[in-house]
Amino acid sequence: ELAEALEHLLSDRPLTGTKILITAGPTREAIDPVRYLSNHSSGKMGYALASAAKRLGAEVTIVSGPVALSTPAGCQCIAVQSALDMRKAVMSEVAKADIFIGCAAVADYRPAQQVEQKIKKSRDEMQLTLIKNPDILSEVAALPNRPFVVGFAAETQDLEHYARDKLSRKRLDMIAANDVSKQNIGFNSEQNALSVFWPSGETKLPECDKHSLALQLLDVIAEQYKEKQDAQDRRKDTGSTNR
Amino acid sequence: ELAEALEHLLSDRPLTGTKILITAGPTREAIDPVRYLSNHSSGKMGYALASAAKRLGAEVTIVSGPVALSTPAGCQCIAVQSALDMRKAVMSEVAKADIFIGCAAVADYRPAQQVEQKIKKSRDEMQLTLIKNPDILSEVAALPNRPFVVGFAAETQDLEHYARDKLSRKRLDMIAANDVSKQNIGFNSEQNALSVFWPSGETKLPECDKHSLALQLLDVIAEQYKEKQDAQDRRKDTGSTNR
Numbered sequence: 001e002l003a004e005a006l007e008h009l010l011s012d013r014p015l016t017g018t019k020i021l022i023t024a025g026p027t028r029e030a031i032d033p034v035r036y037l038s039n040h041s042s043g044k045m046g047y048a049l050a051s052a053a054k055r056l057g058a059e060v061t062i063v064s065g066p067v068a069l070s071t072p073a074g075c076q077c078i079a080v081q082s083a084l085d086m087r088k089a090v091m092s093e094v095a096k097a098d099i100f101i102g103c104a105a106v107a108d109y110r111p112a113q114q115v116e117q118k119i120k121k122s123r124d125e126m127q128l129t130l131i132k133n134p135d136i137l138s139e140v141a142a143l144p145n146r147p148f149v150v151g152f153a154a155e156t157q158d159l160e161h162y163a164r165d166k167l168s169r170k171r172l173d174m175i176a177a178n179d180v181s182k183q184n185i186g187f188n189s190e191q192n193a194l195s196v197f198w199p200s201g202e203t204k205l206p207e208c209d210k211h212s213l214a215l216q217l218l219d220v221i222a223e224q225y226k227e228k229q230d231a232q233d234r235r236k237d238t239g240s241t242n243r
Numbered sequence: 244e245l246a247e248a249l250e251h252l253l254s255d256r257p258l259t260g261t262k263i264l265i266t267a268g269p270t271r272e273a274i275d276p277v278r279y280l281s282n283h284s285s286g287k288m289g290y291a292l293a294s295a296a297k298r299l300g301a302e303v304t305i306v307s308g309p310v311a312l313s314t315p316a317g318c319q320c321i322a323v324q325s326a327l328d329m330r331k332a333v334m335s336e337v338a339k340a341d342i343f344i345g346c347a348a349v350a351d352y353r354p355a356q357q358v359e360q361k362i363k364k365s366r367d368e369m370q371l372t373l374i375k376n377p378d379i380l381s382e383v384a385a386l387p388n389r390p391f392v393v394g395f396a397a398e399t400q401d402l403e404h405y406a407r408d409k410l411s412r413k414r415l416d417m418i419a420a421n422d423v424s425k426q427n428i429g430f431n432s433e434q435n436a437l438s439v440f441w442p443s444g445e446t447k448l449p450e451c452d453k454h455s456l457a458l459q460l461l462d463v464i465a466e467q468y469k470e471k472q473d474a475q476d477r478r479k480d481t482g483s484t485n486r
Binding site for chain 2: 031033034035036037038039040041068105107109112123124125126127128129130131132154156
């Protein structure tokens with residue numbers, strides 16, 4: 001049944017003519033020339049989304065942190081290291097995008113100071129001051145001509161509560177949430193399951209491999225993106241009739 | 244000339260019957276279930292040394308931090324994450340080793356506390372308290388029946404001074420030093436050059452690919468290892484004559 005639905009979707013190519021910008025992977029925040037802060041994101045979900053979006057007809061650009069994955073055929077990839085690099089790349093690309101999917105696990109904090117020379121170890125204890133990184137997803141959602149904005153949430157508890165909170169607080173169009181407390185899914189694994197929320201609805205995509213899941217999620221995105229477009233077109237029409 | 248020397252070395256297999264334990268790659272120090280501290284070591288030099296040692300006849304075990312490399316054919320690999328994991332693996336393997344090569348870029352510090360749940364970002368600034376990790380190289384060198392101990396030094400300035408200081412302070416048998424301030428060699432590159440120091444001598448291995456360099460370094464190690472063995476045998480002989 002899933003296989004049939006996916007095949008139908010692929011023959012349909014519902015994203016033809018759509019430009020999608022996807023962030024993927026972790027970011028690395030330099031402490032000095034050799035040391036850094038990072039996280040366990042493998043980039044697999046973001047790359048699976050890019051590959052699926054391409055197969056569904058979209059023009060795809062990935063802004064990717066350091067990962068051990070090759071760029072899916074036909075996609076453009078901009079490789080970055082830090083959250084600040086990622087923001088810069090996203091901001092220079094986002095004007096062209098119809099849909100933005102923030103799938104990267106951007107480091108929340110970076111070292112307040114970056115040292116030019118390798119720090120010599122001497123003291124038994126060391127204090128590292130961290131400052132907050134920019135919230136790229138919120139910044140994209142706050143743009144005057146914003147694309148359709150999809151965020152991700154990785155939670156260890158109260159999935160729906162935190163996901164719906166993030167959806168409204170960051171003014172996203174959609175959020176895909178997964179429970180990273182489950183051992184076999186999520187970060188750095190091949191399988192995943194997602195709960196997807198948008199202001200007026202939700203759907204559950206049950207556990208399967210990341211590539212099938214990516215196709216299903218993009219189908220949901222395409223549907224809600226078109227609905228929003230249609231609603232905007234209706235508003236414009238009404239507007240011109242009234243003038 | 245280099246090619247000829249390497250060919251001669253390979254036909255000679257001077258490490259036949261020798262057991263070598265090599266640490267390689269970075270370590271990852273967990274902050275919480277998703278975040279960590281690490282460094283830019285690729286593990287390439289350590290893996291090149293393992294591969295070269297195997298080709299020269301040795302029995303090789305690698306204790307490796309997280310890297311994107313496959314274990315060289317015929318070598319045993321124990322995969323670890325943190326410095327504490329690496330110490331544990333090294334200490335359980337080192338009694339069997341004739342030669343220990345500490346090539347891993349072990350994180351000098353780890354977070355003082357490791358949090359079980361993902362930390363929620365809230366404050367604009369955050370203090371991370373780091374404490375010193377064990378010095379695996381010094382601990383191996385301090386063992387009663389220690390193997391021949393080779394360390395590495397990555398320096399950005401005063402190469403010989405810092406390398407010789409580390410050699411004597413940690414009571415190593417040999418140290419291989421490279422200047423990581425040079426753009427094209429060292430960390431995460433294919434090329435490298437080394438200055439090798441031991442208590443009574445030194446040699447320079449000029450820039451070449453890491454595999455040729457590894458063979459040359461193991462040749463120097465094999466020579467000094469045998470010299471030390473012979474000296475110990477002579478002392479034993481003298482000892483028994485005197486009794």
